[in-house]
Amino acid sequence: MLALSHYNSSVSPLLPHFSNDIGGKVEARVAVEGLSQQGNYTLVQPTTSGVIVVVLSMTLGIISNIVALFILANAYCLQRRRSKATFLLFATSLVVTDFVGHVIPGVLVLRLYLHGGVRPEDFDTSDGMCQFLGGSMVFFGLCPLFMGCAMAAERCLGVTRPLLHSSLVTKTRTKICLSIIWLAALCVAMLPCFHLGSYAYQDPGTWCFIKVLSDTEEVDVAFVVLFSGLGLTSLAVALVCNTISGLTLVLARLRRQPGSHRSAKSHDIEMVVQLVGIMVTSCICWSPLLIFGLMSVIHSFTGSIGDNLSNYKTLMVMGVRLATWNQILDPWVYILLRRTVLRKIYLIAKCQVGLRSSMLGRWEPTSFPSSDKKDVNHV
Numbered sequence: 001m002l003a004l005s006h007y008n009s010s011v012s013p014l015l016p017h018f019s020n021d022i023g024g025k026v027e028a029r030v031a032v033e034g035l036s037q038q039g040n041y042t043l044v045q046p047t048t049s050g051v052i053v054v055v056l057s058m059t060l061g062i063i064s065n066i067v068a069l070f071i072l073a074n075a076y077c078l079q080r081r082r083s084k085a086t087f088l089l090f091a092t093s094l095v096v097t098d099f100v101g102h103v104i105p106g107v108l109v110l111r112l113y114l115h116g117g118v119r120p121e122d123f124d125t126s127d128g129m130c131q132f133l134g135g136s137m138v139f140f141g142l143c144p145l146f147m148g149c150a151m152a153a154e155r156c157l158g159v160t161r162p163l164l165h166s167s168l169v170t171k172t173r174t175k176i177c178l179s180i181i182w183l184a185a186l187c188v189a190m191l192p193c194f195h196l197g198s199y200a201y202q203d204p205g206t207w208c209f210i211k212v213l214s215d216t217e218e219v220d221v222a223f224v225v226l227f228s229g230l231g232l233t234s235l236a237v238a239l240v241c242n243t244i245s246g247l248t249l250v251l252a253r254l255r256r257q258p259g260s261h262r263s264a265k266s267h268d269i270e271m272v273v274q275l276v277g278i279m280v281t282s283c284i285c286w287s288p289l290l291i292f293g294l295m296s297v298i299h300s301f302t303g304s305i306g307d308n309l310s311n312y313k314t315l316m317v318m319g320v321r322l323a324t325w326n327q328i329l330d331p332w333v334y335i336l337l338r339r340t341v342l343r344k345i346y347l348i349a350k351c352q353v354g355l356r357s358s359m360l361g362r363w364e365p366t367s368f369p370s371s372d373k374k375d376v377n378h379v
Contacts, residue, residue, distance in 0.1 A: 054113060058106045061328040065099035068331030071338070086174050087271050090151045093178050094144060094278075095331055101140025102327040105207075108133045112206040131192065134199030134208035138227060139189035141323060142234075144330065145286065146181040148278050149234040152241035155271055159245045188227065197223025203313040207320060212297040213312060224297040228290040235287070238279045245272045270339045277333035285326035289319030 072095060076088040108129065154174075158165040191197050197219050200211040210227060211220045249269055292315040299312070335341075 054106070054110050057324070057328070058102065058110070061102040061106070062099070064328055064331040064335070065095055065102065068334045069095045069099065072334055084267050084271070086154065086169055086171065087151065089171065089174050090147060090154065090178070091274075091334060094147045094151075095334070097140065097143045097147070097182075098327040098330050101136070101143070102324070105133060105136045105140065106324075108136070109207050130199055130201055130208040134210065135189040135192070137207075137209055137320075139185045140327075141286070141289075142185040142188060142227070142230060143181060144326065145231050145234040145282060146185060147178075148275070148282055149238045149241075150177055150181060152238040152245070152275050152279065155268075155275055156241035156245045159248045159268055159272070188230065191223060191226075195219070202316060202320075204317075209316070209320065210293065210297075212293055212316070213300050213309065216297055216300045218301075221297050221301050224293050228294045231286060231290045235279070235283055238275075238282070242272065242275050242279055246276065266339060270337070270342065273342065274333055274337045277337050278330060281329045281333060282326060285322050285324075285329065289316075289323045292316055292319040 069092065072088055072092045076085060076092060112129075154165075154169060157169070192199055198211045199208050200214075201207070202209050202213075210224050212224055249272060292312070296312045296316060299308070
């Protein structure tokens with residue numbers, strides 16, 4: 001979504017062509033002095049290849065989310081197990097959120113990109129569009145992390161305490177939980193409206209996020225710490241819950257006995273595998289932006305950023321690019337890590353292992369008659 005082109009030009013195209021005479025030298029000196037007073041120019045120019053990358057990224061995300069939404073909606077309609085239906089309701093809501101969160105910020109970023117972005121001197125300003133774009137990125141960033149955490153906690157309860165899960169978790173309570181998640185993320189995203197933090201255009205002027213690199217105040221530091229803290233805490237809770245669920249299923253699988261009803265069920269394994277995929281994807285895609293944001297705002301607030309400002313700008317751009325891939329990769333977790341697909345992969349792997357065993361068995365010493373015995377029998 002953020003395929004951006006950033007050009008630092010040491011020779012400005014605004015400089016006229018000067019002759020070698022004395023008058024030309026005087027004009028050149030005046031022009032250079034004027035440019036030095038204005039500062040270095042950072043030119044952001046849209047390129048055809050960059051626009052193509054943005055469009056292809058958005059198209060891939062839209063198609064992936066639509067396919068995953070169709071699969072989940074079909075499975076939800078056919079599902080009769082209440083535990084599985086609750087999981088599918090969470091997963092469907094997550095895909096819908098990813099879809100909307102991919103389209104809205106993507107269209108706004110593409111619009112800014114096609115218009116050449118915002119001038120560097122206007123980076124610290126924030127208009128209505130910047131407020132909406134920054135709030136959208138915070139809202140659609142926190143929602144998947146909160147939902148992944150809630151899904152992991154729900155599955156951990158379902159695997160470790162199935163009776164308690166069946167009495168506590170219902171569709172109505174699941175919908176209430178989803179409403180609370182959306183409301184909590186919305187409240188965090190709207191904090192700048194109450195002057196508790198601020199959004200600003202980020203380098204190279206084609207996207208908006210929390211102000212972390214220049215003119216940061218205490219409320220900006222608190223806002224970034226809140227955003228990153230909530231995101232990292234959600235990932236940590238999901239990691240703990242998924243680890244407990246996975247270990248419980250493995251132990252149940254190892255201890256199972258013929259005819260036992262407490263063995264790990266296939267649909268439980270499928271849900272935990274999908275949750276692990278969601279957690280790994282979220283960690284890879286969101287951890288860099290959450291960590292880079294904390295690093296940038298702390299160094300900017302303490303004044304120790306110094307000559308490393310350009311490096312921090314690069315880190316922030318890399319972080320937001322990785323974060324946008326979360327909304328593209330999440331749907332593929334449900335597309336690829338389904339029970340039918342996993343069963344096919346298992347059968348293929350089993351066939352390959354069996355084929356290798358048969359090939360190795362042909363070359364075992366016992367598979368060949370002894371030549372000495374043949375000679376003795378022949379005599």
